[in-house]
Amino acid sequence: MRAVVYDQFTAEPEVRDVADPVPSDAGVVVRVETTGLCRSDAHGWLGHDDGIALPHVPGHELVGRIHAVGPAVERFRVGDRVTVPFVCACGRCAQCLAGNGQVCPNQTQPGFTHWGSYAELVALHDADVNLIPVPESLDAGAAALLGCRFATAFRGLVHRAGLRSGERLLVVGCGGVGLSAAMIGVALGAEVIGVDIDASALARATSIGVTHTIDSSGLDEDAVLTRIAEAAPAGVQVSVEALGRESTMRLSLLALAPMGRQVQIGLFSSEPTLPLPRIISQELSLHGSHGMPASDYSELLDLVASGALRPQDLIEHRIGLDEAPAALVALASGDRSTGVTVIDVA
Ligand SMILES: [Zn+2]
Numbered sequence: 001m002r003a004v005v006y007d008q009f010t011a012e013p014e015v016r017d018v019a020d021p022v023p024s025d026a027g028v029v030v031r032v033e034t035t036g037l038c039r040s041d042a043h044g045w046l047g048h049d050d051g052i053a054l055p056h057v058p059g060h061e062l063v064g065r066i067h068a069v070g071p072a073v074e075r076f077r078v079g080d081r082v083t084v085p086f087v088c089a090c091g092r093c094a095q096c097l098a099g100n101g102q103v104c105p106n107q108t109q110p111g112f113t114h115w116g117s118y119a120e121l122v123a124l125h126d127a128d129v130n131l132i133p134v135p136e137s138l139d140a141g142a143a144a145l146l147g148c149r150f151a152t153a154f155r156g157l158v159h160r161a162g163l164r165s166g167e168r169l170l171v172v173g174c175g176g177v178g179l180s181a182a183m184i185g186v187a188l189g190a191e192v193i194g195v196d197i198d199a200s201a202l203a204r205a206t207s208i209g210v211t212h213t214i215d216s217s218g219l220d221e222d223a224v225l226t227r228i229a230e231a232a233p234a235g236v237q238v239s240v241e242a243l244g245r246e247s248t249m250r251l252s253l254l255a256l257a258p259m260g261r262q263v264q265i266g267l268f269s270s271e272p273t274l275p276l277p278r279i280i281s282q283e284l285s286l287h288g289s290h291g292m293p294a295s296d297y298s299e300l301l302d303l304v305a306s307g308a309l310r311p312q313d314l315i316e317h318r319i320g321l322d323e324a325p326a327a328l329v330a331l332a333s334g335d336r337s338t339g340v341t342v343i344d345v346a
């Protein structure tokens, strides 16, 4: 098969022919239709993920058709159109049995613990636990984005922070996952405020229904907090930090009303310092979100099927596998100007 491979962290990835994967006993091999270009692929290529063995094929947000099944798979057949959460659970441990496969200690992650979906074929483990059937009518790009960005944002907002209709939601960082959170907030009836330093990111936020946008370039923390307070006189109940920077995490927490809930989605390359006194005095809560188990996807799929949530509207570029190495390098260089990109493999 053809795949995007890198031999060293930060070394130029290339498209080359490699051996086809074979399904594990309880796993499948999927022929990839479309895969998302996600910021965590860039973190992986930069060497921030110590679970990656070299050489490596990135890619963890995908949709495709089953190409081969392992002998122990019961619920799926060759030809089925499926997606998968980027955290694939074992289905047997205490966390999985409690419905929390997204924190399974035995988890596998395509594109991290083994080769991923920037490839014609990808192996996925524990298929009966993790695969999610995808309707034929659903846009391939929209389906791919459900594997990581939309699942992480949905779980964070709905299952972790309990966002309710009519609440004010602040999104700090309007890149791919930030805009996914903003779009879910709009679909759920929240009043969404977006903050970014990039005018094009804010224009995208407006186009998906974000009612207040704040360009924070050149503003200090107090000035941004003042602008947020003007946009949300009744206070911000839920905030999302989608960049993974100490300064924006602090801003996102300080903007919250008493009893506010923060969803932390941005990934950090080093450990940040938190404004803990404020968390204590205002009884703020801080929620991590690490994807969503396959068993919880029906609510998200229903929202997509109803037309209230259209992940495909975030996609600005659809590229081929040959263009993926350069796009990954650009993403890792911090280029945030290009919006969401998906790779159409088939
Ligand atoms: Zn498990």
Ligand SMILES: [Zn+2]
Pocket (backbone or CB within 6 Å): 038, 039, 040, 041, 060, 061, 086, 148, 149
């Ligand atoms: Zn991702």
